[in-house]
Amino acid sequence: MPIPIVSADSHVTEHPDAYVSRVATKFKTRVPHLIYDEKLGDLMMMEGLRKPIALSIASAAGEDPKDLLTKRGEEAKFEVLPKGGWDAESRLAAQERDGISAEILYPTVGMEVCNLGDHELKRVCMDAYNEWLAEFTSSAPTRLFGLGQTPMRDIDESIRDLEKMKAMGMVGVNLPGRPMIEGHDYDSDLYDPFWEACVEHGLPPSFHILTSGDGVAVQNVRGHKLNSFMGIIRANQDIVGMLILGGVFDRNPKLKIVCVEADAGWAPHYMHRMDHGYEYHRYWMRALPLERKPSEYFLDNICLTFQNDRPALDAKERLNLDNLLWANDYPHPDSTWPRSQGIIEEHMAHLTDAERRGVLFENAVELYGLPLH
8 A cells, every 4th residue: 555645844825815814903014915916917015024935936846947937017916826826726836746635734824923022913913923824734734734823922822822722723833033032041940831731732833934133145155145045944943952952852751842844864964063062062051051962852852854855864873763754845946845755765765665655654744643543
């Protein structure tokens, strides 16, 4: 029998009305909304966003990379773009074309919402997104699984958000890369009640690339702007290291953090370097004493999603395959859709049937408690 497949990192591309139709009048021009540019076509813009989001790029899965900049004007209007990002019927058809059984859904515009500095606006946007996403996933509850968002500006508020997400059918929570509580990063014990609530409600917390507010800006990159692509995983690595070296998993041993779309091939060396740093430098740098080696926390408490990362699979002996989750990143331009089956066959040929089933299906089902068999 073919192995069922869950993409552990796919995206919605929010409908242009997703935010504006769910907020008070005073916020309608501030939350994400549709604007039109004669050259670029339909864009999503919001207050505090440095550069609008091109819907044509956000919906470009399967397109030839050479053609990513060819859609202009009328060709890049919302009405004529692929609908899989916001229309459930089209989404299920896209799953079937790629041989995917179900998806864990992250936002597109909502990733930029994570980077907003305005506490109130962030709150309003995330509430609207959660409501829209719950409606979207409810049309296919065994194939579309959403992760809610919370601004992390107040611990008690975010715990209440978890309770709301659970009631709305969400299976996890997507967190901003940086919390909004001044002077307290995620390694502070201030967050321990929130981590405990995540475990209690079965809502694994995720950190997605480009949601830390300090993504590699093109203007600050040395050499060609394409070099910025190499740095977008750095913020996620910093979060992972901070949590491990900050003793978060000593205090919360059942907590699992999902590191999303930052690949996994780097992990063996990263674990080695953490162990080396802790052994050689923890005393003069006054590091927090840990109960275990840093690499042991990484292997037990950090889940990694990837979509096109052969080096990670080649290093399977140095990773915890139970915490490795395949994804197709649909409908973004970095997606393996609709070629996922061929890429899986090429990259996973050396995995056993049990290993392949875990990475493609069982790990996601267990982590998120999905009603799939």
